[in-house]
Amino acid sequence: MRFLGLIWSNLKRRKLRTSLTLLSIFVAFLLFGLLCAIKEAFTAGITLAGVDRLIVRHKVSLIMDLPVTYGPRMERIPGVVSAVPFVWFNGIYQNEPKNFFATMAVPPAPFLDLYRECVLPEDQKQAWLNTRTGAIIGRTLAERFKWKIGDRIPLTSPIWPNKEGGAWEFDVVGIFDGANKGTDTSGMYFRYDYLDEGRAYGEGLVGWYGARVSDPEQAAAVAKAIDAEFANSPYETKAEPEGAFVQGFIQQIGNIKTILLAILSAVFFTILLVAGNTMAQAVRERTEELGVLKALGFRDGLLLALVLVESGVMAAVGGLAGLGVAWLITARGSPVPAMLPVFYLPTRSLLIGLGLVFALGFAAGVLPALQAMRLPVALALRRHV
Amino acid sequence: MSTGNGVLVRVEDVHRTFWRGAEQIDVLSNLHLEVPRGEFLALMGPSGSGKTTLLNLIGGLDRPTSGSVEVAGERIDRMSNRRLAAWRARHVGFIFQFYNLLPVLTAERNVELPLLLTHLSKSERRRHVETALHVVGLTDRSGHFPRTLSGGEQQRTGIARAIVTDPTLLLCDEPTGDLDRKSGDEILGLLQALNREHGKTIIMVTHDPHASARATRTVYLDKGRLSAEKPE
Ligand SMILES: Nc1ncnc2c1ncn2[C@@H]1O[C@H](COP(=O)(O)OP(=O)(O)O)[C@@H](O)[C@H]1O
Ligand SMILES: [Mg+2]
Numbered sequence: 297m298r299f300l301g302l303i304w305s306n307l308k309r310r311k312l313r314t315s316l317t318l319l320s321i322f323v324a325f326l327l328f329g330l331l332c333a334i335k336e337a338f339t340a341g342i343t344l345a346g347v348d349r350l351i352v353r354h355k356v357s358l359i360m361d362l363p364v365t366y367g368p369r370m371e372r373i374p375g376v377v378s379a380v381p382f383v384w385f386n387g388i389y390q391n392e393p394k395n396f397f398a399t400m401a402v403p404p405a406p407f408l409d410l411y412r413e414c415v416l417p418e419d420q421k422q423a424w425l426n427t428r429t430g431a432i433i434g435r436t437l438a439e440r441f442k443w444k445i446g447d448r449i450p451l452t453s454p455i456w457p458n459k460e461g462g463a464w465e466f467d468v469v470g471i472f473d474g475a476n477k478g479t480d481t482s483g484m485y486f487r488y489d490y491l492d493e494g495r496a497y498g499e500g501l502v503g504w505y506g507a508r509v510s511d512p513e514q515a516a517a518v519a520k521a522i523d524a525e526f527a528n529s530p531y532e533t534k535a536e537p538e539g540a541f542v543q544g545f546i547q548q549i550g551n552i553k554t555i556l557l558a559i560l561s562a563v564f565f566t567i568l569l570v571a572g573n574t575m576a577q578a579v580r581e582r583t584e585e586l587g588v589l590k591a592l593g594f595r596d597g598l599l600l601a602l603v604l605v606e607s608g609v610m611a612a613v614g615g616l617a618g619l620g621v622a623w624l625i626t627a628r629g630s631p632v633p634a635m636l637p638v639f640y641l642p643t644r645s646l647l648i649g650l651g652l653v654f655a656l657g658f659a660a661g662v663l664p665a666l667q668a669m670r671l672p673v674a675l676a677l678r679r680h681v
Numbered sequence: 682m683s684t685g686n687g688v689l690v691r692v693e694d695v696h697r698t699f700w701r702g703a704e705q706i707d708v709l710s711n712l713h714l715e716v717p718r719g720e721f722l723a724l725m726g727p728s729g730s731g732k733t734t735l736l737n738l739i740g741g742l743d744r745p746t747s748g749s750v751e752v753a754g755e756r757i758d759r760m761s762n763r764r765l766a767a768w769r770a771r772h773v774g775f776i777f778q779f780y781n782l783l784p785v786l787t788a789e790r791n792v793e794l795p796l797l798l799t800h801l802s803k804s805e806r807r808r809h810v811e812t813a814l815h816v817v818g819l820t821d822r823s824g825h826f827p828r829t830l831s832g833g834e835q836q837r838t839g840i841a842r843a844i845v846t847d848p849t850l851l852l853c854d855e856p857t858g859d860l861d862r863k864s865g866d867e868i869l870g871l872l873q874a875l876n877r878e879h880g881k882t883i884i885m886v887t888h889d890p891h892a893s894a895r896a897t898r899t900v901y902l903d904k905g906r907l908s909a910e911k912p913e
Contacts, residue, residue: 298797298803299797301790302786302790302794302797305783305785305786305790306785308785309784309785584781585781585783588777588781588783589794590742590766591740591742591769591775592769592770592775592794592795592798592842593766593767593768593769593770593771593795593798594766594770594798595763595766595767596762596763596766672742672743673737673742673743674733674734674737674742674743677742677777677781678733
């Protein structure tokens with residue numbers, strides 16, 4: 297294209313200003329990418345929650361226990377396919393609280409059947425069924441501590457001390473992957489029977505149940521039936537769809553999320569406005585030059601296109617670099633797996649980012665260019681006198 | 682296009698009115714002007730008398746409030762903006778008092794600008810640019826940016842840009858107004874040569890009697906009217 301030289305020369309006009317503008321566009325879109333990843337991290341659990349799963353917990357609070365005998369009773373309720381007990385173990389590795397990761401005791405086969413998004417190779421599943429001390433760990437967790445199959449991991453639990461005192465020993469028999477990007481693979485699951493036989497007290501108590509219903513449409517009705525079944529017992533229950541459960545849990549950290557997102561969004565849009573204004577200013581300064589080009593016979597449409605390509609190139613270079621780096625950072629996984637186990641940049645956000653890049657280039661170029669176009673040539677040429 | 686000795690520019694009964702708020706300013710009224718092909722016309726008059734306004738009307742940068750402007754048989758006051766832009770590119774070369782070169786482009790790139798609107802290939806464009814720079818005597822400065830050129834050299838670049846498309850008409854608005862006497866004389870000599878040797882029709886606005894002496898005819902604009910005689 298014969299006009300490329302002209303566009304390029306204009307971009308090089310004020311190298312410092314161009315670089316600073318590019319840098320701020322870059323930072324803005326880097327921020328945008330991370331912002332989307334953080335937002336995704338906070339909401340992934342909800343959107344990925346199984347629609348056919350209920351969480352059944354103690355009516356008063358999640359930390360109060362339920363008897364293990366509720367499982368078979370629930371499975372007798374019409375519409376309930378299976379009820380799988382979970383015990384929150386709160387394992388601590390090397391007595392170091394910052395090594396935190398989720399540890400839960402579950403019955404292996406029913407658990408794997410309930411959480412099919414945890415993908416475990418068949419031989420590892422068999423190994424888990426055959427090893428009482430066996431535990432499976434998520435891919436993220438394995439990478440975090442460089443654990444391999446065959447490793448022996450000692451954990452202590454402030455909730456469930458061992459009968460013999462000292463640490464619980466677990467043998468890694470499997471590493472599971474997520475069926476999709478949003479699956480949480482930052483935790484560890486081990487066998488309920490191993491916990492139950494080894495714990496100093498609390499035999500037969502579980503933290504909550506995950507239950508599968510046969511018809512997601514009936515989930516609310518089934519939840520009601522479950523609560524009715526255990527009403528007026530010493531352990532009354534609260535059953536709710538998994539999505540609602542996760543949401544309730546998220547709400548506890550929700551305020552942090554809101555504040556974080558608000559601040560980052562404000563910063564993002566501020567940078568965008570400043571960069572856009574600088575780009576627009578660069579065009580406004582050239583009103584007289586645009587007048588000269590018009591006098592030479594350049595049509596309005598051509599000049600508009602030249603200005604738009606120029607601001608589009610700025611936005612694209614800075615914006616794509618920012619989004620690209622954000623994508624690279626998030627592709628490497630969560631910087632804080634304990635807090636945000638799911639951390640990635642969804643394709644949808646990337647597309648929105650591209651749209652914003654395009655909008656920035658267009659808005660920053662089109663407004664001042666149109667303004668310059670509307671000015672009669674004779675007046676544009678008069679501006680310096 | 683440049684053969685024959687007919688009238689090239691015909692301005693008839695032109696009025697040009699500006700509005701400054703509610704105040705009406707009749708810059709040009711009932712103005713007539715004919716410029717034959719091959720003429721080097723000097724347009725003089727006090728500051729604010731409307732010289733630039735008239736030049737803009739002839740160059741298709743502005744439109745009369747009423748009246749007609751005809752160049753080479755075409756009513757340019759009736760053309761659409763789009764056609765007028767194409768017409769300017771083909772028929773008019775502008776030379777400005779402050780040169781109005783693009784600072785980001787070298788002299789040769791500035792001269793090339795009007796050629797970007799033609800269908801010429803890159804090598805053809807380069808040939809035309811070299812010829813134009815040769816005519817104005819600036820071949821050895823072609824790679825320089827405007828800020829590293831003297832005023833006279835910048836104006837010569839401006840002239841090269843104006844003639845590179847071989848236009849029918851050259852319009853100069855105080856081309857020596859920002860130059861010292863010596864550089865100004867060189868520019869005037871160049872315009873004179875373009876008129877005499879290349880047959881260019883030139884209309885030049887100037888304050889300077891010294892400059893108008895180089896022209897083949899001088900007209901005076903005062904209070905919206907033209908006359909062949911210097912007023913009072
Ligand atoms: N676009 C415009 N709007 C309002 N007034 C204008 C405009 N262009 C020119 N004028 C006025 O018209 C008069 C003539 O201007 P101009 O043609 O530039 O004079 P000259 O070139 O002879 O000095 C001046 O009073 C000027 O202020
Ligand atoms: Mg003037």
